[in-house]
Amino acid sequence: MLPVKIQVRELTFHYGSHCAIQGLNLDIYQGEILGLMGPAKSGKTTFLRVLNRMCDLIPNVRIQGSVRLDDEEILAPHYDVDSLRRRIGMVFAKPVPLPRSIYENLAFAPRLQKKPQHRDDLAELVENSLKAAQLWDEVKDRLHDSALKLSGGQQQRLCLARTLAMAPEVILLDEPTSGLDPISTARIEETLTALKKDFTIVLVSNNTKQIARCSDKVAFLLMSRLVEYGVTPEVFMVPKQKETDDYISGRFG
Amino acid sequence: MRVDPLLTERLVKSLLWCLTGLTIFVLIFIITFIAIKGLPQLSLSFLWHDIEDMGRAGGIFPTLVSTLYLTLIALVVASPLGVGSAIYLTEYTLEGWVTRLIRFGAECLAGVPSIILGLFGFVLFVIKLNFGWSMLSGGLSLAIMILPTIIRTSEEALKAVPKEYQDVCFSLGLSKWQTITRVVLPCALPGIMTGIVLSIGRSIGETAVVLFTAGASLRTPTSLFDSGRSMAVHFYILAREGLSMPNAYGTAAILIISILLINITAYTLMQRFLRKYQ
Ligand SMILES: Nc1ncnc2c1ncn2[C@@H]1O[C@H](COP(=O)(O)OP(=O)(O)OP(=O)(O)O)[C@@H](O)[C@H]1O
Ligand SMILES: [Mg+2]
Numbered sequence: 001m002l003p004v005k006i007q008v009r010e011l012t013f014h015y016g017s018h019c020a021i022q023g024l025n026l027d028i029y030q031g032e033i034l035g036l037m038g039p040a041k042s043g044k045t046t047f048l049r050v051l052n053r054m055c056d057l058i059p060n061v062r063i064q065g066s067v068r069l070d071d072e073e074i075l076a077p078h079y080d081v082d083s084l085r086r087r088i089g090m091v092f093a094k095p096v097p098l099p100r101s102i103y104e105n106l107a108f109a110p111r112l113q114k115k116p117q118h119r120d121d122l123a124e125l126v127e128n129s130l131k132a133a134q135l136w137d138e139v140k141d142r143l144h145d146s147a148l149k150l151s152g153g154q155q156q157r158l159c160l161a162r163t164l165a166m167a168p169e170v171i172l173l174d175e176p177t178s179g180l181d182p183i184s185t186a187r188i189e190e191t192l193t194a195l196k197k198d199f200t201i202v203l204v205s206n207n208t209k210q211i212a213r214c215s216d217k218v219a220f221l222l223m224s225r226l227v228e229y230g231v232t233p234e235v236f237m238v239p240k241q242k243e244t245d246d247y248i249s250g251r252f253g
Numbered sequence: 254m255r256v257d258p259l260l261t262e263r264l265v266k267s268l269l270w271c272l273t274g275l276t277i278f279v280l281i282f283i284i285t286f287i288a289i290k291g292l293p294q295l296s297l298s299f300l301w302h303d304i305e306d307m308g309r310a311g312g313i314f315p316t317l318v319s320t321l322y323l324t325l326i327a328l329v330v331a332s333p334l335g336v337g338s339a340i341y342l343t344e345y346t347l348e349g350w351v352t353r354l355i356r357f358g359a360e361c362l363a364g365v366p367s368i369i370l371g372l373f374g375f376v377l378f379v380i381k382l383n384f385g386w387s388m389l390s391g392g393l394s395l396a397i398m399i400l401p402t403i404i405r406t407s408e409e410a411l412k413a414v415p416k417e418y419q420d421v422c423f424s425l426g427l428s429k430w431q432t433i434t435r436v437v438l439p440c441a442l443p444g445i446m447t448g449i450v451l452s453i454g455r456s457i458g459e460t461a462v463v464l465f466t467a468g469a470s471l472r473t474p475t476s477l478f479d480s481g482r483s484m485a486v487h488f489y490i491l492a493r494e495g496l497s498m499p500n501a502y503g504t505a506a507i508l509i510i511s512i513l514l515i516n517i518t519a520y521t522l523m524q525r526f527l528r529k530y531q
Contacts, residue, residue, distance in 0.1 A: 052424065054420065057420070059347055084426075085424055085426040089425070092421070092424075096421050098421060099418075109422075113426070
């Protein structure tokens with residue numbers, strides 16, 4: 001049995017008076033891909049934003065319950081969120097390259113952290129991260145071109161590489177392939193499968209087939225509640241709840 | 254009666270063209286007028302010589318120095334204050350009655366006539382703080398005058414930076430300050446610079462504020478506490494007292510040329526900066 005990386009207990013989240021997550025209990029295991037699926041507005045993005053405390057940036061929110069990373073409470077009021085976000089990286093649904101060169105997009109955050117001391121080490125870090133995100137071959141000759149000139153699929157892999165360059169322990173991906181063509185999607189899925197031995201991954205997707213292909217465990221959110229959680233093939237073959245069955249077979253959502 | 258949309262389109266287009274043409278005509282008219290009257294007066298000695306005989310003869314060197322002095326003081330004081338307030342307003346507070354009050358205050362300040370600002374500067378800096386008619390009093394009063402512009406333009410520029418950039422930075426573990434200095438400010442810099450360049454133009458051309466606070470001494474100011482007259486004030490006095498119209502136009506020409514030069518330099522620098530960042 002793999003060790004638990006993140007333990008979520010009785011998590012409830014409110015935007016003002018609107019409840020977006022209700023009484024969520026979930027374990028995320030080290031070195032696995034957890035697939036999170038659910039119809040629109042079910043609270044998937046909100047859940048990811050709680051895990052790296054990006055939800056702090058939104059005014060008027062209320063969090064209750066407990067989220068423990070390596071058995072350490074991350075919802076504690078004075079927890080160091082900057083270092084938390086370096087441990088739990090996030091890739092957004094819409095790829096957002098910063099208006100700089102490809103190289104700078106990857107290098108600037110580690111450089112601020114003074115992680116690699118030397119310039120050559122930084123260049124190596126950039127190269128390795130781009131290779132891990134399977135982007136290196138396409139951009140190795142134009143590292144100093146603007147990142148904004150890349151295609152959508154390349155931009156999304158750049159964002160993944162940028163997160164990898166921070167050497168996080170957990171990676172959160174919010175519908176990373178929602179705007180991409182099938183080939184780019186396949187490349188990203190390949191990348192994720194290759195990455196999971198080093199990272200713990202939470203993958204949110206609207207695409208149930210993608211979840212079925214990539215994830216080890218799957219969680220199904222519906223109307224801000226966790227409806228079903230289990231090992232991926234089991235959930236897809238013999239769902240315990242009727243709602244899950246309906247969702248998987250496309251009868252609603 | 255139905256109006257032919259194609260005809261309306263044409264009418265509107267020519268009307269708009271006329272309006273634009275009129276604006277440009279006024280601009281060109283002013284510039285050529287000053288150029289025709291002023292350029293013949295210009296020579297190196299006009300630039301480098303002291304003012305003689307109350308401005309009837311000699312050059313305008315002291316007014317160049319005074320203008321530079323006043324504008325620099327105003328910029329050095331107002332830019333950090335203005336950009337700082339804008340950062341505070343956009344990044345560190347939530348939209349609420351406090352921000353609205355501050356913004357309202359800045360707007361009121363922008364609407365105060367410059368002659369009243371001059372009087373205020375006179376009372377506060379010249380009399381109360383006892384700086385006398387001086388570069389310091391003049392520069393500080395100009396700073397108050399341009400502050401609202403700098404705040405407003407910086408705020409707009411900061412707000413135009415996509416929120417996603419900040420999300421990305423935070424998700425990479427950057428602190429708020431790192432995010433602002435490394436990503437938000439560089440993106441907003443072109444807009445901020447536009448505001449600052451506009452303010453430079455206004456400071457150089459301002460008369461009333463400076464007349465009340467920096468005085469109109471003919472000597473070249475050498476310290477913060479010296480009095481001196483800016484180019485605009487010199488022009489005003491020459492023209493009003495009828496001392497020498499040719500020299501007045503000469504001064505006006507230099508005034509316009511310097512503002513043009515500053516705009517062109519700022520624009521070129523900005524282009525270079527943009528290329529580096531994209
Ligand atoms: N910043 C916000 N302020 C207020 N309410 C919000 C905010 N973000 C999300 N919500 C609300 O919280 C609920 C859950 O939203 P969330 O974005 O987590 O859903 P989601 O499952 O990610 O949906 P989607 O598949 O459309 O991305 C929705 O009802 C949404 O309207
Ligand atoms: Mg979402």
